[in-house]
Amino acid sequence: EVLLEQSGTEVRKPGESLKISCKGSGYTFGSYWIVWVRQMPGKGLEWMGIIHPSGSITRYSPSFEGQVTMSAVGSLSTAYLQLNSLEASDTAIYYCARRVYSGDRGGEFDYWGQGTLVAVSS
Amino acid sequence: QSALTQPASVSGSPGQSITISCTGSSRDINSYHYVSWYQQHPGKAPKLLIYEVSSRPSGVSSRFSGSRSGNTASLTISGLQTEDEADYYCSSYTGGSPLWLFGGGTKLTVL
Numbered sequence: 001e002v003l004l005e006q007s008g009t010e011v012r013k014p015g016e017s018l019k020i021s022c023k024g025s026g027y028t029f030g031s032y033w034i035v036w037v038r039q040m041p042g043k044g045l046e047w048m049g050i051i052h053p054s055g056s057i058t059r060y061s062p063s064f065e066g067q068v069t070m071s072a073v074g075s076l077s078t079a080y081l082q083l084n085s086l087e088a089s090d091t092a093i094y095y096c097a098r099r100v101y102s103g104d105r106g107g108e109f110d111y112w113g114q115g116t117l118v119a120v121s122s
Numbered sequence: 123q124s125a126l127t128q129p130a131s132v133s134g135s136p137g138q139s140i141t142i143s144c145t146g147s148s149r150d151i152n153s154y155h156y157v158s159w160y161q162q163h164p165g166k167a168p169k170l171l172i173y174e175v176s177s178r179p180s181g182v183s184s185r186f187s188g189s190r191s192g193n194t195a196s197l198t199i200s201g202l203q204t205e206d207e208a209d210y211y212c213s214s215y216t217g218g219s220p221l222w223l224f225g226g227g228t229k230l231t232v233l
Contacts, residue, residue: 035222037168037224044125044209044211044224044225044226044227045160045162045168045211045213045224045227046224047213047220047221047222047223047224049220050221050222059219059221060220061219061220061221062219062220063220095167095168097168100173101156102174105154105156105215105217106154106155106156106215106217107156107215108156108158108170108173108174108213109158109160109168109170109213110170110173110179112167112168112169113167114167115167
């Protein structure tokens with residue numbers, strides 16, 4: 001069974017940083033890119049970026065470039081999302097998902113983590 | 123690039139059919155067949171319903187179908203059931219920046 005297990009709820013103060021993890025199991029982690037998606041309270045899904053499972057390649061959405069850092073450790077089958085200089089507006093659920101594709105580009109997201117709630121408040 | 127455009131809400135009665143539209147541009151929906159749809163129930167993670175415009179993953183009911191015409195993709199749900207009540211999101215690969223876009227989401231109410 002394919003699973004993406006994310007780390008638990010985080011509560012932080014403005015200005016702090018945090019790192020969310022997403023551990024894959026039930027498949028060959030190194031064969032699938034991981035994407036990160038944000039969902040602010042009561043809002044829709046926002047594509048943040050994508051990372052190769054080796055951690056060697058990342059592509060960020062312009063909306064998140066410079067605000068977040070994606071990384072991955074293939075030997076641990078784990079991807080990470082680091083959020084820096086947190087603000088109240090970073091309060092959201094963050095999802096990781098596995099990208100699957102048949103050609104050399106594109107694709108869709110077939111398995112999702114359960115989401116990590118990040119709450120930022122003074 | 124802006125998010126793809128979806129109606130905020132649609133509704134239907136059990137047994138009826140509904141269609142949710144998703145409008146993009148020539149740079150996304152009309153350029154690649156990587157259009158997908160996701161279902162999200164409250165408090166749950168999104169679930170892949172349709173990929174590559176009209177394909178269904180294993181285990182997804184045949185009541186869900188996808189199509190595309192020009193810059194607009196559509197999700198049709200036939201034989202509505204109460205458990206279909208959820209939020210639905212379209213997504214398209216863009217080949218640009220950002221690489222993928224989501225629609226704003228559509229809340230389906232089954233009356």
